[in-house]
Amino acid sequence: MTQTQTHQHLAPPGQVTHHLTPELLMAYSAGTLPEAFSLVVATHLSICDSCRADAASYDTVGGAVLDSISPDAGACDFEATLARITSSPAQPATAQPLPDDVIPSPLAAYIGGGLDAVKWKKVGGGVRQAILPTSSDATARLLYIPAGTAVPDHGHRGTELTLVLQGAFSDEDGRYARGDVEIADEDVDHTPIAETGADCICLAATDAPLRFAGWLPRMLQPFVKI
Amino acid sequence: MLRNVSTYDPEEASLAIGSRTPVTKSLKGTSPRMTKAKPVSDPSADWVACVERVKRAQDRAAFRALFDHFAPRVKAYLIKSGADMALAEECTQDVMATLWHKAHLFDPSRASVATWVYTIARNRRIDILRKQRRPEPEDLAWGPEAEPEPDEIVGLQQDSARLGEAMASLPRKQRELIEKAYFGELSHSEIAAETGLPLGTIKSRIRLALDRLRHAMK
Numbered sequence: 023m024t025q026t027q028t029h030q031h032l033a034p035p036g037q038v039t040h041h042l043t044p045e046l047l048m049a050y051s052a053g054t055l056p057e058a059f060s061l062v063v064a065t066h067l068s069i070c071d072s073c074r075a076d077a078a079s080y081d082t083v084g085g086a087v088l089d090s091i092s093p094d095a096g097a098c099d100f101e102a103t104l105a106r107i108t109s110s111p112a113q114p115a116t117a118q119p120l121p122d123d124v125i126p127s128p129l130a131a132y133i134g135g136g137l138d139a140v141k142w143k144k145v146g147g148g149v150r151q152a153i154l155p156t157s158s159d160a161t162a163r164l165l166y167i168p169a170g171t172a173v174p175d176h177g178h179r180g181t182e183l184t185l186v187l188q189g190a191f192s193d194e195d196g197r198y199a200r201g202d203v204e205i206a207d208e209d210v211d212h213t214p215i216a217e218t219g220a221d222c223i224c225l226a227a228t229d230a231p232l233r234f235a236g237w238l239p240r241m242l243q244p245f246v247k248i
Numbered sequence: 249m250l251r252n253v254s255t256y257d258p259e260e261a262s263l264a265i266g267s268r269t270p271v272t273k274s275l276k277g278t279s280p281r282m283t284k285a286k287p288v289s290d291p292s293a294d295w296v297a298c299v300e301r302v303k304r305a306q307d308r309a310a311f312r313a314l315f316d317h318f319a320p321r322v323k324a325y326l327i328k329s330g331a332d333m334a335l336a337e338e339c340t341q342d343v344m345a346t347l348w349h350k351a352h353l354f355d356p357s358r359a360s361v362a363t364w365v366y367t368i369a370r371n372r373r374i375d376i377l378r379k380q381r382r383p384e385p386e387d388l389a390w391g392p393e394a395e396p397e398p399d400e401i402v403g404l405q406q407d408s409a410r411l412g413e414a415m416a417s418l419p420r421k422q423r424e425l426i427e428k429a430y431f432g433e434l435s436h437s438e439i440a441a442e443t444g445l446p447l448g449t450i451k452s453r454i455r456l457a458l459d460r461l462r463h464a465m466k
């Protein structure tokens with residue numbers, strides 16, 4: 023049975039069709055997501071203006087919450103703040119790793135550059151992955167899945183976000199291409215297949231506890247080459 | 249109330265430097281005495297113009313007005329999010345210093361000042377309290393043709409103010425649930441994004457501003 027939940031908007035062909043849920047966007051705005059999830063959200067927002075506007079509207083809710091707080095924690099030291107401004111002038115913008123056509127800038131910051139800078143590790147069958155350095159409450163990784171690779175039925179634990187950066191995969195719920203996010207909760211059981219054509223590159227984040235060494239995300243367990 | 253944003257008068261700002269009175273919005277040709285000073289706690293205070301003055305003239309009086317309103321709220325927000333007094337004070341000073349230094353990055357067609365300050369404070373909270381990095385979406389830089397129209401700004405600011413009013417009139421339980429989410433008391437799986445707030449107009453307004461920026465980048 024398929025229980026993949028995605029938030030579908032109507033969009034012209036070639037544009038993002040599988041979006042983030044309002045809950046994820048609000049949690050991103052509230053600043054309560056694990057870092058790995060925030061990375062997927064920020065990367066999707068870099069590609070999808072529809073979700074970016076939604077996220078900004080949840081920031082507006084945050085602004086309204088801030089504005090309506092009763093300021094009962096007492097005053098803050100104005101003179102000390104001025105001294106801080108004078109003693110620590112605006113920091114010059116540090117050079118950021120450069121994004122490319124596949125890797126948007128928030129992701130480039132975690133890779134240390136674009137696609138060429140990814141340090142892939144082989145996991146078999148032509149599939150490669152690269153774990154990105156985030157806080158330990160969830161794991162973010164890049165996946166490289168050769169075109170035409172199928173992933174048989176299986177279950178998994180926790181929440182898993184999979185954002186397509188290049189190529190595409192399909193399952194019973196539809197087709198996921200660049201910018202599309204698949205949001206899979208527990209008990210999802212379906213069969214994604216990486217399309218023929220370009221190899222598929224995804225950013226995946228999961229908050230499932232790592233139960234055993236060598237644990238791999240759902241997309242990779244187990245895969246077979248057609 | 250936002251008409252001075254695009255017709256900025258440097259002379260008016262220089263009068264305000266060094267003064268500790270709240271920033272007033274005197275119209276050209278009117279005597280300063282005729283202009284009623286707005287108390288800083290006035291919810292309709294023109295924060296956009298204050299940020300504009302900080303940006304263009306390093307105007308301390310404008311900064312003081314922003315500080316008096318937002319610093320105690322940022323501090324309360326950080327304490328509600330789990331900071332102790334000393335850390336909240338330290339962090340608040342940092343947030344307000346960031347407001348000063350980054351005033352040029354504030355885009356009034358995409359956010360109210362309260363929203364902008366909220367995002368600075370939230371990012372500081374993630375950094376200091378949760379000890380995590382905060383991935384932010386790719387920057388949509390201001391291009392030369394990307395300057396927003398004045399009514400775009402007014403519209404967004406008015407929508408934000410209306411959202412604040414709508415929030416105030418929500419049933420107490422519902423408002424508390426939203427506050428809990430933003431103070432970090434709910435995990436992402438516990439959050440209910442259905443707020444009962446009218447977010448539709450804000451979303452479409454921000455979307456238009458993004459379209460303008462995208463267009464200018466081409």
Ligand SMILES: [Zn+2]
Nearest residue numbers: 041042070073
């Ligand atoms: Zn989207």
